[in-house]
Amino acid sequence: xxxxxxxxxxxxxxxxxxxxxxxxxxxxxxxxxxxxxxxxxxxxxxxxxxxxxxxxxxxxxxxxxxxxxxxxxxxxxxxxxxxxxxxxxxxxxxxxxxxxxxxxxxxxxxxxxxxxxxxxxxxxxxxxxxxxxxxxxxxxxxxxxxxxxxxxxxxxxxxxxxxxxxxxxxxxxxxxxxxxxxxxxxxxxxxxxxxxxxxxxxxxxxxxxxxxxxxxxxxxxxxxxxxxxxxxxxxxxxxxxxxxxxxxxxxxxxxxxxxxxxxxxxxxxxxxxxxxxxxxxxxxxxxxxxxxxxxxxxxxxxxxxxxxxxxxxxxxxxxxxxxxxxxxxxxxxxxxxxxxxxxxxxxxxxxxxxxxxxxxxxxxxxxxxxxxxxxxxxxxxxxxxxxxxxxxxxxxxxxxxxxxxxxxxxxxxxxxxxxxxxxxxxxxxxxxxxxxxxxxxxxxxxxxxxxxxxxxxxxxxxxxxxxxxxxxxxxxxxxxxxxxxxx
Amino acid sequence: xxxxxxxxxxxxxxxxxxxxxxxxxxxxxxxxxxxxxxxxxxxxxxxxxxxxxxxxxxxxxxxxxxxxxxxxxxxxxxxxxxxxxxxxxxxxxxxxxxxxxxxxxxxxxxxxxxxxxxxxxxxxxxxxxxxxxxxxxxxxxxxxxxxxxxxxxxxxxxxxxxxxxxxxxxxxxxxxxxxxxxxxxxxxxxxxxxxxxxxxxxxxxxxxxxxxxxxxxxxxxxxxxxxxxxxxxxxxxxxxxxxxxxxxxxxxxxxxxxxxxxxxxxxxxxxxxxxxxxxxxxxxxxxxxxxxxxxxxxxxxxxxxxxxxxxxxxxxxxxxxxxxxxxxxxxxxxxxxxxxxxxxxxxxxxxxxxxxxxxxxxxxxxxxxxxxxxxxxxxxxxxxxxxxxxxxxxxxxxxxxxxxxxxxxxxxxxxxxxxxxxxxxxxxxxxxxxxxxxxxxxxxxxxxxxxxxxxxxxxxxxxxxxxxxxxxxxxxxxxxxxxxxxxxxx
Numbered sequence: 001x002x003x004x005x006x007x008x009x010x011x012x013x014x015x016x017x018x019x020x021x022x023x024x025x026x027x028x029x030x031x032x033x034x035x036x037x038x039x040x041x042x043x044x045x046x047x048x049x050x051x052x053x054x055x056x057x058x059x060x061x062x063x064x065x066x067x068x069x070x071x072x073x074x075x076x077x078x079x080x081x082x083x084x085x086x087x088x089x090x091x092x093x094x095x096x097x098x099x100x101x102x103x104x105x106x107x108x109x110x111x112x113x114x115x116x117x118x119x120x121x122x123x124x125x126x127x128x129x130x131x132x133x134x135x136x137x138x139x140x141x142x143x144x145x146x147x148x149x150x151x152x153x154x155x156x157x158x159x160x161x162x163x164x165x166x167x168x169x170x171x172x173x174x175x176x177x178x179x180x181x182x183x184x185x186x187x188x189x190x191x192x193x194x195x196x197x198x199x200x201x202x203x204x205x206x207x208x209x210x211x212x213x214x215x216x217x218x219x220x221x222x223x224x225x226x227x228x229x230x231x232x233x234x235x236x237x238x239x240x241x242x243x244x245x246x247x248x249x250x251x252x253x254x255x256x257x258x259x260x261x262x263x264x265x266x267x268x269x270x271x272x273x274x275x276x277x278x279x280x281x282x283x284x285x286x287x288x289x290x291x292x293x294x295x296x297x298x299x300x301x302x303x304x305x306x307x308x309x310x311x312x313x314x315x316x317x318x319x320x321x322x323x324x325x326x327x328x329x330x331x332x333x334x335x336x337x338x339x340x341x342x343x344x345x346x347x348x349x350x351x352x353x354x355x356x357x358x359x360x361x362x363x364x365x366x367x368x369x370x371x372x373x374x375x376x377x378x379x380x381x382x383x384x385x386x387x388x389x390x391x392x393x394x395x396x397x398x399x400x401x402x403x404x405x406x407x408x409x410x411x412x413x414x415x416x417x418x419x420x421x422x423x424x425x426x427x428x429x430x431x432x433x434x435x436x437x438x439x440x441x442x443x444x445x446x447x448x449x450x451x452x453x454x455x456x457x458x459x460x461x462x463x464x465x466x467x468x469x470x471x472x473x474x475x476x477x478x479x480x481x482x483x484x485x486x487x
Numbered sequence: 488x489x490x491x492x493x494x495x496x497x498x499x500x501x502x503x504x505x506x507x508x509x510x511x512x513x514x515x516x517x518x519x520x521x522x523x524x525x526x527x528x529x530x531x532x533x534x535x536x537x538x539x540x541x542x543x544x545x546x547x548x549x550x551x552x553x554x555x556x557x558x559x560x561x562x563x564x565x566x567x568x569x570x571x572x573x574x575x576x577x578x579x580x581x582x583x584x585x586x587x588x589x590x591x592x593x594x595x596x597x598x599x600x601x602x603x604x605x606x607x608x609x610x611x612x613x614x615x616x617x618x619x620x621x622x623x624x625x626x627x628x629x630x631x632x633x634x635x636x637x638x639x640x641x642x643x644x645x646x647x648x649x650x651x652x653x654x655x656x657x658x659x660x661x662x663x664x665x666x667x668x669x670x671x672x673x674x675x676x677x678x679x680x681x682x683x684x685x686x687x688x689x690x691x692x693x694x695x696x697x698x699x700x701x702x703x704x705x706x707x708x709x710x711x712x713x714x715x716x717x718x719x720x721x722x723x724x725x726x727x728x729x730x731x732x733x734x735x736x737x738x739x740x741x742x743x744x745x746x747x748x749x750x751x752x753x754x755x756x757x758x759x760x761x762x763x764x765x766x767x768x769x770x771x772x773x774x775x776x777x778x779x780x781x782x783x784x785x786x787x788x789x790x791x792x793x794x795x796x797x798x799x800x801x802x803x804x805x806x807x808x809x810x811x812x813x814x815x816x817x818x819x820x821x822x823x824x825x826x827x828x829x830x831x832x833x834x835x836x837x838x839x840x841x842x843x844x845x846x847x848x849x850x851x852x853x854x855x856x857x858x859x860x861x862x863x864x865x866x867x868x869x870x871x872x873x874x875x876x877x878x879x880x881x882x883x884x885x886x887x888x889x890x891x892x893x894x895x896x897x898x899x900x901x902x903x904x905x906x907x908x909x910x911x912x913x914x915x916x917x918x919x920x921x922x923x924x925x926x927x928x929x930x931x932x933x934x935x936x937x938x939x940x941x942x943x944x945x946x947x948x949x950x951x952x953x954x955x956x957x958x959x960x961x962x963x964x965x966x967x968x969x970x971x972x973x974x975x976x977x
Contacts, residue, residue: 082542095541102535104542203541207775236544254941315774318574321585322539326640341578364576364769373771 003028004164005480008073011167015072022062022072025226026055026116028042028076031119033165036063036483042140042150042160044079044089046119047260048393054116061114063222069228075433076166078157078415079120080127082201083107084414088205089293091135094323094348095329104201105236106229108213113228118166121156125350126320127177127205129153130422133413134352143481147405151181151422157215158185163483168216168225172202176401176426179438182215183401183450186440188467189215191426193457194433195240197226205314207238210428212379217477219439219467223247226460234296242458250461251468256290258466260323261394262409265301266425271403273330278442278449281401282470288399289469296394298386303379304428305420310363310376311431316353323348329471341362355416358413381426384432390454396466397427401438406452439467442474448476490775498736500656500729501617501706504721506671508650509622509689510554515646516621517545517588524643525687528578538584538644544775549573550650554680554781555595555619556789558650561674561796564599564615566786572619572773580638581623581647591770594618595781601674602798603666604816612667613655625688644688650680651780656695656706661725666931668692668718669820670748673797687715692721697742698732706740707732712756714749724749800825808838817846823861824849834872844871848889852896864894865899874902882912886959899912915962917969920953923961924969928954938974946970 003011003025014020030048037043056070077083079350081089082100084107089095103111108121110117123285124134127338130153132140140155142148143163150159154171158181161169173191183191190213196445197212204210214225233239262283267276287293303341325344332343351359363372402422412419429436434454441451455463469476493665515522518536537544559566573591598613619955622644628638634754652671658664669683670691675681682689714730715721727749732742747756768786795803797819804815829842849866874892877883883906891902891911898905906912914920927949928935946967953966 072524082540088541090541098541100535102540102544120681150825153843155678200544201542204775208684235546237546238774314771317769318576318584318586318771319577321576322541322583324578324580324585326580327583328540336582361769364771366769369769 004167006167007168007218008443008469010214011220012224016067018062020042022055022058022116024317025072026074026118027050027182029035029118029166032163035040038164039473039483040143040159040163040165041138041148042121042156042163042165043088043119044091044122044135044137047086047117048119048298051087051116051118052204058114060118061319065112067300068112068114068178069224070110072116073114073168074116074118074166075110075225076121076157076160076169076172077107078116078123078154078169079169080123080172080203080205080381081107081118081120082203083120086120088203089121089137090126091123091137092266093136094344094351095203096136097331098227100201100327102201103241104197105233107201108395109229109231110170114192115228115315121154121160123156124153124177125353126316127153127172127174127210128316128352128356130176130180130277130419131407131409131412132156132159132181133409134350139150139365139409142406142447143483144186145406148408151183151184151402153177153181153214153280155181155191157355158187158189161185161187161217162213162481165478167207168221170212170229170352171429172205172210172212172226174206174211174312175430177399178213178215178425179426179450179452180423182386183434183440183452184406184440184448186223186437186448186450186481187215187217187481188437188477189218189462190226190437190464191429191435192226193240193435193461194231194430195238196230196435196460198231198236198239200233200235204315207262207319208315209308209312211430219437219464219471220248220251221438223251223461223468226464230460236477240458245461247461247464250432251465253291253465255286255342255469257393258286258291258396260286260291260293261296261390261397262293263296263298263301263397263399265298265419270421270424271400272405272444274444275400275402275404275449278444279398279451282441282451285470285473286466289473293398294394296397296444297381298390298392298428300379300386301428304383304431305424306374307379307383308423308431309359310372310418310425311314311380313356313360313475314362314363314373317357317364319350320353320357352416380386380431383428387434387454389455396459396463397454399452399454401452405447405449405459429454433457435463437467438462439470441470441474442476443479445480495737498733499565499701500659500661500707501697501699502660502664502725502777503654503656504654504658504664504667505693505695506650506652506654506668508652509693510551510648510650510870511646511682512548512550512554512682514548516548516551516619516648516822517646520646522647524647527643527777528714529639529641529643532643533788534891535644537583537644539585541618541647544587545773545804547776547779548648551682552595552621553789554648554780555617556651556786557678557793558675558680559596559599559617560793561678562596562599562601562617562652564596564617565595566781567593568782569593569778569780570595570696571778572776573770574773575620577768579623580640581626581645583624583642585622586877587620588773588776589620589651590618593778601670603670604631605660605662605666610657613665615653615655617650617652620649621645622763631857645759649840661722661729664694664725665718665722668721670797673820673822673825677794677796677800679794679865696725696728696732697747698729698736708744710744712740712749712760713744714751716751716811720749720751723754724756727754748760760910771825783892797822797825804942808832808842810838810842814842814846818842819849825862827864830868831871834868834877837875840875841871844875845894847890849896854894866896870895876904877902880904881915883961884913884963887897887911887913892961913962914960915965916959917965919936920957920961920965921968923953923956924966924973927956928973935974
C-alpha cells in the first residue's frame with residue numbers, strides 16, 4: 001500500500017484501526033519529499049525531526065485510544081504561518097532567518113488536534129503573486145509539468161499535495177492564492193468566509209482580504225481540516241463568533257433542488273476554450289446530479305482586479321513597514337538611520353513586493369487617497385452588492401477558478417498585468433469576503449482545470465457538500481501527476 | 488502719499504494645546520501586557536503584539552475606550568455613534584509596526600469645552616477632539632566610549648493607551664495655557680484616568696502658537712513647540728515664543744512655520760529636526776479592527792458613573808464650607824490638593840482654618856515643584872490636623888506651628904514628635920519666663936528707660952529679646968503681661 005496516496009480520512013481510519021502507525025505514515029511522506037524535492041521544490045523547510053517526534057507522540061496517544069480529529073495525520077503549512085521555534089520566512093530574504101516565538105492560532109489548533117507538521121511550503125514572497133516564482137529562494141514546479149508553475153501564492157502547498165508529498169496543507173488566500181494553485185495543480189482548495197478562521201499568526205499581506213484555508217485532494221478532507229482550524233479567537237478582532245458546524249456531517253445529502261448561478265462575466269475574454277469547456281461540462285454534471293442551473297450577471301466584475309490592486313497594496317504598504325531592520329529579520333547597518341532603512345528594504349524585499357509597496361503608498365498619499373483607495377472601497381461595496389443580489393436567487397455560483405491552465409515558468413514574469421489577471425475569477429470573492437472552493441473538473445493537454453464554487457457568507461458546509469457530491473460523481477481528483485514515470 | 492502710521496501694532500497670541508495622557512489601565516491598548524511599567528527593567532513588559540512581530544493582531548482594550556468616553560463626557564464633548572481606528576504611517580525606531588494605531592476622521596469625540604479662570608476672568612476653552620491611540624516605545628540616546636552615538640529601544644511603553652486631547656486655538660496667553668493644563672489635569676485625576684506624572688511622560692503637552700494683530704480674526708503663521716516637561720516649562724516656553732515672534736514681527740520679519748523644541752536650561756526654543764522623513768501620514772482605516780459602535784445606552788451609563796469634577800467640587804466648597812469663590816477654586820483646582828484638603832477637614836472640621844493653611848503654607852512650600860502630583864508628599868492630612876489641634880491647645884504659637892509644618896513637610900515626622908524632639912513646646916510657665924524677663928530687663932537699661940519715658944515701641948523690642956532668648960518658644964501673651972507688670976512695679 002502506497003501510504004502517500006491516501007486521503008486524510010482514509011489515513012485516519014487506518015490509524016484509528018491501528019493498521020498503520022503515525023510514524024510509518026510520516027516516514028512515507030518524508031521519503032517521498034526526499035525523493036521529489038530536488039525536482040519539485042515545494043518546501044522551504046522540511047521539519048523531518050519535528051515530524052517524527054510528533055508522529056511518535058501521536059502513536060502513544062493513538063495507542064491510548066485517543067481520537068483527536070487529526071491525531072497522527074501529517075500536514076504541510078504555507079511558510080507564512082508562524083510556527084514557534086521553526087523559521088517562518090514568507091519566502092522573503094527579509095525574514096529568511098526569522099524564528100517566531102509563537103504559533104499562529106491555526107497552528108495551535110492543528111497541534112492540539114494531533115497533526116504532524118512535515119514542513120513549511122514555498123510561496124510568492126509575502127503571498128504576493130500567482131506563480132510562486134516571486135519566492136526569494138526558488139520557484140516551485142507544477143507536478144503535472146515541471147516546466148510550468150504551480151500557481152500561487154500557495155504554490156508550494158498545492159504542489160506538495162498534488163505530488164503526494166503531503167496529504168493536505170494549509171494555504172492562505174488574499175486574491176485567489178489558495179484556489180488558483182489548487183486549480184492549476186488539480187486539488188481542492190477552500191477559501192473560507194473572511195473571519196471564519198483566525199488570522200492571528202498569519203503574517204499579514206492585506207489584512208481585510210487575507211484568509212487561511214485547507215488544501216487537499218478531496219472536499220471531504222478540506223471539511224475535516226476546516227472543522228479544526230475554524231472558529232472564534234479572542235486574539236483576532238475580525239474573527240467571527242459564529243459556532244463552527246460539523247463540516248463532515250454537512251457533506252451528507254445530494255444536489256437536488258440546489259440552485260446554481262453561472263455569472264456570465266466570468267466566461268469572458270481571456271478564458272481558454274479548453275478551460276471553458278471543462279467548467280461548462282462540470283456545471284452540466286451538477287445539473288445531472290439534480291441542481292438547477294441558470295445564468296446570472298455580476299455587473300461590476302470587471303472592476304475587481306483594479307480595485308484589488310489598490311486595496312491590497314495599500315494595506316500591504318503598512319503591513320510591511322515593520323520590516324525595517326531594527327528589531328528582527330534582515331538588517332543592513334549604515335551610517336544613518338535612513339540609509340539603514342533604505343538598504344535593508346532595498347536588499348531585503350524582492351521586486352514584486354517593492355512594486356506593491358509603492359503602489360499602495362501612492363494610493364494612500366495625500367491628494368490621491370480619494371481617487372484611488374476610497375474609490376476602490378466603493379467598488380468593493382458594489383461588487384459585494386452584486387453577490388448579495390445573486391444569492392437572493394442562487395445557492396451557489398459556479399465559475400472557472402483560473403482563466404487558463406498552468407503557464408510556463410517565466411512566461412508572465414515580465415508582464416505583471418498578465419500575471420495579475422490570473423486571479424480575475426477569484427479576486428471578487430475576497431473583495432466580498434465570501435467563501436469559495438476550487439475543485440478539479442478536468443484536464444486540458446494533461447493540465448488540470450478547476451471549477452470554482454462561490455457561496456454566501458458562512459456557507460462553507462454547502463460549498464463542500466456540492467464539491468463532495470461532484471467528486472463522488474467524477475474521478476479527476478484520483479488522477480496522479482506523472483512524476484514517477486521516469487521523469 | 489498717505490501718511491505712514493507710526494502706531495505700533497499690538498499682537499495677540501493664539502495658542503492651541505495638544506495633550507497626550509496615558510490611561511491607567513491594567514493592560515496595554517491592544518495586548519495583555521501590563522501597562523504599569525514605570526519601575527520595570529527595559530523590555531520586560533512586552534509580547535509579540537506590542538513588539539510588532541510578524542503576524543500579530545491588535546485587540547481593543549475596552550477599559551481604555553471607556554476611559555476615553557468618560558474623559559470626553561467630562562469635557563462636554565459630542566460622542567458619535569460610529570467610530571473607528573486608523574493607521575498613521577511613518578518610519579521611526581520607536582514605532583514597532585511602522586504605523587501607529589490612532590484615530591483620524593471618526594474619533595471617539597469632538598466639540599467639547601472646559602472653563603478656566605485667569606485674573607478673575609472665566610473663559611470657556613473649546614476642545615476640538617478627544618481620541619484614543621497607542622503610545623510608542625521609548626528611545627534612549629547614548630554615546631559609546633569612542634564618542635559614537637547610538638540608541639537603545641525600550642518597548643515597555645509601546646502600546647500603552649494614550650489619550651490625545653486637542654484644544655481649539657482659544658487660548659490667549661501663557662497663563663491661560665497653564666490654567667487650561669491644570670484644569671485638564673485635575674479633570675483626568677478626578678476621573679482616575681491618568682497618573683498625570685509629567686516627568687514620567689504620562690501627561691505630555693505640545694503647543695501651537697501664532698500671533699496676530701489684536702482685532703484680527705485671521706490666524707498668523709504658527710510654530711509647534713515640543714519638549715516641555717512641566718507646566719512651568721509650558722508657561723515659560725510660551726512666554727519665550729510670544730516674545731520671539733513679537734520681535735520678529737515688529738522688525739517686519741516673517742514667522743517660519745516649523746517645530747521648535749524647548750530647551751529648559753537655556754530658557755529658549757530652537758528649531759527641531761523633524762523626526763518623520765515625510766509628513767504625509769497616509770492615514771487609512773485599521774483593517775484589523777472593526778468599527779466601534781457606541782450605543783446611547785452605553786453613553787448614558789458612563790455619564791451616570793462620572794465622579795465629582797473640579798467645577799462641581801468648587802461649588803460644593805463654597806456651599807458647604809462657606810469658602811470664597813477664589814479659595815474654593817484654588818483648592819478644587821487640583822485633584823491632589825482637593826483630596827488633601829478634604830481629608831484634613833474630615834479630621835479637623837474647621838474648613839476655613841484648613842483652607843488658610845493649605846493655601847498659605849502648603850502652597851508656599853509646593854511653589855517650586857514642577858509637578859501637581861502629591862503622591863510623594865511626606866506631610867499628610869493627619870499631620871496638618873494634629874498641628875492645628877496643637878495650636879488650638881496653646882501648645883504651639885502660630886509662628887512655631889509654621890516651623891513645625893515646614894519640618895513635617897521635609898521629614899514626614901509627626902508634629903507632636905517634632906515638638907517633643909526639638910523641645911518646641913511653647914513656654915507658658917510663669918516662673919521660667921520671669922527669670923528670662925528679669926535678665927532681659929537687666930541687660931537692656933536703655934529700652935527700659937525709654938518705655939518708662941512713654942515710648943510704647945520699646946516694649947516690642949523687649950518682647951523680641953525675650954522671644955530670642957527662648958528661641959521663639961515663649962508664649963507671647965504671657966511675656967507681654969510679665970513685662971508690663973515688671974516695668975510698672977520696678
